[in-house]
Amino acid sequence: MIPEKFDYVRPSSLAEAVQALADGGDDAKVIAGGQSLLPLLRLRLAYPSLLVDLGGLDGLRGVHDAGDALVIGAMTTMYSLIRDPLVREHCGLIAEAAGTVADPAVRHRATIGGSLAHADPAGDLPAVICALDARLVATGPGGEREIAPADYFVDYLTTALAPDEILTAIRVPKLGPGWGFRYEKFQPTVQAWAIVGVAALARRADGHVAEARVGLTNMATVPVRAHAAEAAAAGAQASREALAAAAANADEGSDPANDLRASADYRRHLARVLTGRALARAAGVR
């Protein structure tokens, strides 16, 4: 189908983009890689009056070292995240998860900012950002603010971004020594969306897991932190059996959908199994 008519601007500075979005009112929308928005336009499920294209904002692309954190520009593509040496060194979980998104053609266009702004419950990066305790940086007419993931993801396809705000960056604390990571994704076919995904981080010390963090993909309308599994894993022996036991309540606090792809019970089962597996890999258990 052909999209509804819309106006289009391609600003060359962030200030211009924020102004254009504010001037466009509630019917204006940002476009980044277009991999989610263009299908919605073509199906006429979205019909903005104005599209503000962020493609000319080179300042929103790339990864910068900010001391104890990395600052990832919202327009950085999945393809770049997979290969970026800073990302691979300090928060490799992002590179690993980005590598599971769709296919190479989509990954060349899709951006981390687009993924986090679209907030699809089956999207892979939201749970990763939650597990990494990252902060989302938004810029609007009133200036810049940082938002914690728990406040940012509000509901299905809904975030705390105001209509006149642009997600400009993601600030990710660097993982220190001893941390390992793993993204486990259960998908019906290779390159498909997750039925359930698990983003796990574990800090290993003296053969035990000293600290663990787990984010769940597609286990509610928003990404979920598996706090019960995190607490059970802390202090557990770094073994497959002990971490599978720690994952026994990984689905606590989730509210998975019952749909044509999987029942809620099956998703709960997957969350427990994949959490045990992901924690074991993150803790270096072979």
Ligand SMILES: Cc1cc2nc3c(=O)[nH]c(=O)nc-3n(C[C@H](O)[C@H](O)[C@H](O)COP(=O)(O)OP(=O)(O)OC[C@H]3O[C@@H](n4cnc5c(N)ncnc54)[C@H](O)[C@@H]3O)c2cc1C
């Ligand atoms: C065939 C296919 C398979 C896919 N498989 C997966 C998958 O397995 N896993 C996965 O996670 N994703 C998957 N995706 C989704 C893809 O990763 C998303 O399209 C992408 O993450 C959205 O990024 P984008 O840059 O294309 O955003 P766009 O499509 O340009 O925008 C998406 C939404 O976010 C808003 N937006 C974008 N950037 C900003 C910003 N900086 N500030 C404020 N609002 C913004 C837009 O207004 C729009 O509402 C798939 C997509 C396709 C087409």
